[in-house]
Amino acid sequence: MTESSEVSASSARPSDEMLPFLNNFHDIFTTIGVLILLGGLAVGAGQVMVGLDLIEGEQAWQNALMALIGGIAVVIWFLSALLVGKQRRILPGIVLSSVFGVTTMIVLIWGYVQFLIHGVGLSEDSFEMVNQAADAIELESQQVLTREMVMALVVQLPAALRFFPLVIGLAFLLPIAAYYFSYRLPYAGGLMGVGFVLTAVMALMAFDPYTVVVWSPAINVAAGAVLLVTGIIFDARDPARETRLAGTAFWLHFFAAPILLGAMLNVTLSGWSLQASEFNNPENLNFFAAMAADGAETMRLAITALTVIGLFAIVSLLINRRALIVSGLLTAGVSIGIIVNSAGLGAGAVVAVTLLVLGGVVVVLGAAWNPVRRILLLPIPQVGPLGRIFPPVSAAEG
Numbered sequence: 001m002t003e004s005s006e007v008s009a010s011s012a013r014p015s016d017e018m019l020p021f022l023n024n025f026h027d028i029f030t031t032i033g034v035l036i037l038l039g040g041l042a043v044g045a046g047q048v049m050v051g052l053d054l055i056e057g058e059q060a061w062q063n064a065l066m067a068l069i070g071g072i073a074v075v076i077w078f079l080s081a082l083l084v085g086k087q088r089r090i091l092p093g094i095v096l097s098s099v100f101g102v103t104t105m106i107v108l109i110w111g112y113v114q115f116l117i118h119g120v121g122l123s124e125d126s127f128e129m130v131n132q133a134a135d136a137i138e139l140e141s142q143q144v145l146t147r148e149m150v151m152a153l154v155v156q157l158p159a160a161l162r163f164f165p166l167v168i169g170l171a172f173l174l175p176i177a178a179y180y181f182s183y184r185l186p187y188a189g190g191l192m193g194v195g196f197v198l199t200a201v202m203a204l205m206a207f208d209p210y211t212v213v214v215w216s217p218a219i220n221v222a223a224g225a226v227l228l229v230t231g232i233i234f235d236a237r238d239p240a241r242e243t244r245l246a247g248t249a250f251w252l253h254f255f256a257a258p259i260l261l262g263a264m265l266n267v268t269l270s271g272w273s274l275q276a277s278e279f280n281n282p283e284n285l286n287f288f289a290a291m292a293a294d295g296a297e298t299m300r301l302a303i304t305a306l307t308v309i310g311l312f313a314i315v316s317l318l319i320n321r322r323a324l325i326v327s328g329l330l331t332a333g334v335s336i337g338i339i340v341n342s343a344g345l346g347a348g349a350v351v352a353v354t355l356l357v358l359g360g361v362v363v364v365l366g367a368a369w370n371p372v373r374r375i376l377l378l379p380i381p382q383v384g385p386l387g388r389i390f391p392p393v394s395a396a397e398g
C-alpha cells in the first residue's frame with residue numbers, strides 16, 4: 001500500500017481494510033530469504049569476533065563489534081533500496097526497517113557513550129557526588145516527592161549526561177526517519193511517529209525530570225492519545241484508504257492502542273501521578289504482576305482493561321479501523337479470564353469460557369461490522385471534515 005496506482009484489484013469490499021504489511025505470497029517468500037540472510041550476517045559477525053581473539057569488553061573489542069553492527073546496518077540499507085525502494089516489498093521492509101533501526105540505535109548510543117567517556121572525561125568517580133546527594137535525600141521521611149528533591153540530584157550531573165535521554169530518543173527517531181523518507185514505508189512512518197513521541201518525552205526528561213517521573217502515568221496516556229489522533233488525521237487525508245497515508249495511519253493506530261491501554265491500567269493502579277512512597281516499592285507499579293495476583297485490585301484492572309478495549313471497539317467502528325481492537329485482544333482475553341475465574345470454575349473451564357467469549361465477540365463484531373457502523377454513524381454528517389474522519393458505509397456494503 002504505497003500509491004493508489006499500486007493497489008491491486010481484489011474481491012475485498014470497499015470497507016474492508018487492505019493488508020498494510022503484505023502485498024502477496026512473494027512478500028512472504030522474500031521475507032524468509034531476508035531472515036535467513038540476516039541470520040547469516042549475525043552468525044558471521046560472531047565468527048569474526050571470535051577470530052579476532054580480543055578481550056571482551058575492552059575498547060578494541062567494542063570498536064570491532066560496533067563496526068560489524070554498523071556494517072550490518074549498511075547492508076540492510078542497500079538491500080532495502082532494492083526490495084523496498086524499487087520493488088515495494090512491504091513485509092521484507094518491515095523486517096529490514098526494524099533491524100536497521102535497532103542496529104543504528106545501538107551504534108549511535110555507543111558512540112555517545114564513547115563521547116562521554118573520552119570527550120567529556122566521564123568516569124565512575126563522576127557519579128560519586130550524585131550518590132552522596134541521593135543519600136542525603138531521605139525519601140522515606142518525605143510524604144511528597146518535590147521538584148527540589150529531584151533537581152538536587154540532577155544539578156550534580158554533567159550537562160552531557162543530563163541530555164543522555166534526549167540522545168536515546170534521537171537515536172531511535174533519526175534512523176527510522178531517514179528510512180521512511182528514503183523508502184516511504186508506512187510501517188517506518190508509524191515507527192517515526194513513536195519516535196517523535198519518545199523524543200519529546202525524553203527531551204522533557206532532560207529539562208524537567210520531575211514532571212516526567214511524577215506525572216509519568218498521565219504522560220503515557222498523552223503519548224498514546226497523540227499517536228491515536230495523528231493516525232486519525234492521516235486517515236482523514238485518505239478516507240478511501242488507497243495510499244501510503246492510510247498505511248501509516250494503520251501503524252499509528254496499532255502502536256497507539258497498547259500504549260494507551262497500558263497507560264490507563266497504570267492510571268488505575270497508581271493514579272495520574274506517582275507519590276514518593278511508590279518509588280520505595282516500584283514493584284507495586286507493575287500492572288502485569290497486579291493482574292496475575294488475586295484480589296480486588298486484579299478485578300479492578302480487568303474491568304478497566306475491558307472498558308478501554310470496549311472504547312477502542314467503538315472508535316474502531318467509527319473510523320473503520322480494526323487495528324485498535326487487534327492490539328488489545330491478548331489483554332482482553334486475560335481480563336475475561338480473570339473475571340471468569342472469580343466464579344470459581346476450574347482452570348480448563350476458565351480457558352474454555354474465555355476463548356468462547358472472546359472468539360464469539362470478535363466473530364460477531366466481524367460479521368456485523370458494517371451494520372453496526374451504519375447505526376453508529378447515523379448522527380454524523382457523511383460529507384465535510386467529519387465525513388473524512390468517519391468514513392460512511394455505502395449502500396453496496398453489507
